[in-house]
Amino acid sequence: MPKAYVFTRYGGPEVEALVEVERPVPGAGQVLVAVRAAGVNPVDWKLRTGYRRPGESGERDFPAYFGNEVAGVVEEVGEGVEGFAPGDEVFGRPVVGGYSEFALLSLDLLAHKPAGLSFTDAATLPVAAVTAYDGIRRLDLPAGATVLITGVGGGVGVAAVQIARAEGLRVVGVSSDAKKAFVESLGAEHVPSGPGWTERVPGAVDGVYDLVGGEVLAEAATLLTDRTKLITAGAPPGVVEKLGGSRVARVRTSERLTAVADLVVNGALDPQVTRTFPLERAGDALRAVEDGHARGKIVIEVAV
Numbered sequence: 001m002p003k004a005y006v007f008t009r010y011g012g013p014e015v016e017a018l019v020e021v022e023r024p025v026p027g028a029g030q031v032l033v034a035v036r037a038a039g040v041n042p043v044d045w046k047l048r049t050g051y052r053r054p055g056e057s058g059e060r061d062f063p064a065y066f067g068n069e070v071a072g073v074v075e076e077v078g079e080g081v082e083g084f085a086p087g088d089e090v091f092g093r094p095v096v097g098g099y100s101e102f103a104l105l106s107l108d109l110l111a112h113k114p115a116g117l118s119f120t121d122a123a124t125l126p127v128a129a130v131t132a133y134d135g136i137r138r139l140d141l142p143a144g145a146t147v148l149i150t151g152v153g154g155g156v157g158v159a160a161v162q163i164a165r166a167e168g169l170r171v172v173g174v175s176s177d178a179k180k181a182f183v184e185s186l187g188a189e190h191v192p193s194g195p196g197w198t199e200r201v202p203g204a205v206d207g208v209y210d211l212v213g214g215e216v217l218a219e220a221a222t223l224l225t226d227r228t229k230l231i232t233a234g235a236p237p238g239v240v241e242k243l244g245g246s247r248v249a250r251v252r253t254s255e256r257l258t259a260v261a262d263l264v265v266n267g268a269l270d271p272q273v274t275r276t277f278p279l280e281r282a283g284d285a286l287r288a289v290e291d292g293h294a295r296g297k298i299v300i301e302v303a304v
């Protein structure tokens with residue numbers, strides 16, 4: 001039977017397990033994908049804790065799959081599926097599966113993987129890179145303007161810097177000192193995080209993309225005169241709205257997946273996968289993100 005990394009109830013790492021599961025069967029409008037790579041995101045462990053719950057009821061069945069972004073090869077298509085066939089290389093957001101050998105994806109969040117894009121890089125796009133893209137687009141700053149990005153050295157931040165640079169923006173990136181050279185290599189001016197960081201920001205800032213939340217978000221807000229140019233992916237809507245800003249509006253469409261994949265293919269975006277783990281070590285991959293200081297993206301690779 002195929003393997004999957006799951007959580008058996010809400011809790012800490014102790015509720016995680018690598019188990020055998022039934023191979024999922026694609027319903028109407030769905031495709032079954034043999035997963036080659038799965039991106040790891042903070043939301044994965046937040047869902048495990050029960051802090052974030054799916055749907056309106058917040059109820060879910062256990063065991064629950066980890067993972068919200070995958071790339072792989074179509075195995076089987078469900079009723080009414082057109083444009084995808086067994087053998088196609090694809091990526092998207094799974095409705096079932098994630099850190100698993102098989103996943104079900106539905107047509108509305110599924111795209112063909114361009115030949116010039118690896119499975120590993122493609123698996124970073126549906127959550128992390130598209131969130132970066134949505135945020136930079138939403139800020140809608142003119143070329144030459146300055147965007148400040150907090151948490152810039154993490155999974156969303158590394159993509160946000162490059163997308164902003166490709167749009168002609170000056171980028172000021174806030175991260176720990178350990179990531180200074182890494183952040184600069186992506187094209188940002190580095191500002192060390194930690195107490196008093198706002199005083200170290202060089203020059204005026206026209207927009208803020210916050211990827212940390214909490215106190216860092218509140219401090220970042222003070223840098224702006226126009227608070228409509230404050231957005232966050234790292235804090236709840238109520239918190240950022242009190243500061244005059246907004247939570248990033250996610251555009252969850254196949255077209256957006258393709259637009260971001262094109263950026264990788266044309267060389268404007270490198271998702272910066274810095275560590276990969278086999279499915280058997282999915283727990284270590286998740287710990288690397290859960291410690292809050294991952295460098296770029298962490299990806300689980302599933303052996304063929």
Ligand SMILES: NC(=O)c1ccc[n+]([C@@H]2O[C@H](COP(=O)([O-])OP(=O)(O)OC[C@H]3O[C@@H](n4cnc5c(N)ncnc54)[C@H](OP(=O)(O)O)[C@@H]3O)[C@@H](O)[C@H]2O)c1
Pocket residue numbers: 041042043127128131150151152153154155156157174175176177179193194211212216233234235248250289292293294295296
């Ligand atoms: N709304 C959405 O659809 C959506 C989608 C994706 C992500 N998100 C959220 O966006 C946030 C960022 O995601 P991500 O994938 O980029 O996470 P990540 O890879 O864990 O990166 C977060 C970065 O935040 C920095 N950081 C952590 N604690 C900090 C602190 N106290 N002060 C300053 N910096 C701190 C870390 O940098 P240093 O190591 O340099 O400190 C880390 O690189 C998360 O909250 C995630 O849940 C939301």
